[in-house]
Amino acid sequence: MGLFSFIKDAGAKLFGKKHEEDTRSIEEINFEKAQKLQAEIMGFGLPVEGLNIVIDGDRAFVFGTAANQEVKEKIILTVGNTEGIAEVDDKIDVPTPEPEARFYTVQKGDYLSKIAKEMYGDASKYNVIFEANKPMLKDPDLIYPGQVLRVPNLD
Numbered sequence: 001m002g003l004f005s006f007i008k009d010a011g012a013k014l015f016g017k018k019h020e021e022d023t024r025s026i027e028e029i030n031f032e033k034a035q036k037l038q039a040e041i042m043g044f045g046l047p048v049e050g051l052n053i054v055i056d057g058d059r060a061f062v063f064g065t066a067a068n069q070e071v072k073e074k075i076i077l078t079v080g081n082t083e084g085i086a087e088v089d090d091k092i093d094v095p096t097p098e099p100e101a102r103f104y105t106v107q108k109g110d111y112l113s114k115i116a117k118e119m120y121g122d123a124s125k126y127n128v129i130f131e132a133n134k135p136m137l138k139d140p141d142l143i144y145p146g147q148v149l150r151v152p153n154l155d
Helices: 026-043 069-080 112-120 123-132
Strands: 002-005 048-056 059-066 087-093 102-105 148-151
Touching: 026 048, 026 069, 048 069, 059 069, 069 087, 069 148, 102 112, 112 123, 112 148, 123 148
Parallel strands: 059 087
Antiparallel strands: 002 087, 048 059, 102 148
């Protein structure tokens, strides 16, 4: 458990544009954002029980029990790689703790094989990173600056 930082202005545009005429309270807006994030996670089919997300400004608090460490990390990344979220406060439990993967923030000019070369010393291992970030990544060529990726440890 911990606090993870993300680039607030990068990521999936899940929340849409802010409208000046929106008369809802900040609590109502934050509740709707949390519901959209939960729907996104459930849409990915990630096995998690009791998922609950609370938004407070640009910080998301994520609760629940994930099937394993990989699922937990994918949930954190799904939430954090959403435009408008700068921090994810991880309150997710896992039944059997496992070693954490490394997280890598994509820089301008990066591509998966370049990241694999830097992280593993072997550019051909780009598919390990791609597979570790499915279903959030749908194409290994579609990454963007500011996106945070899971880079699993190789056994």
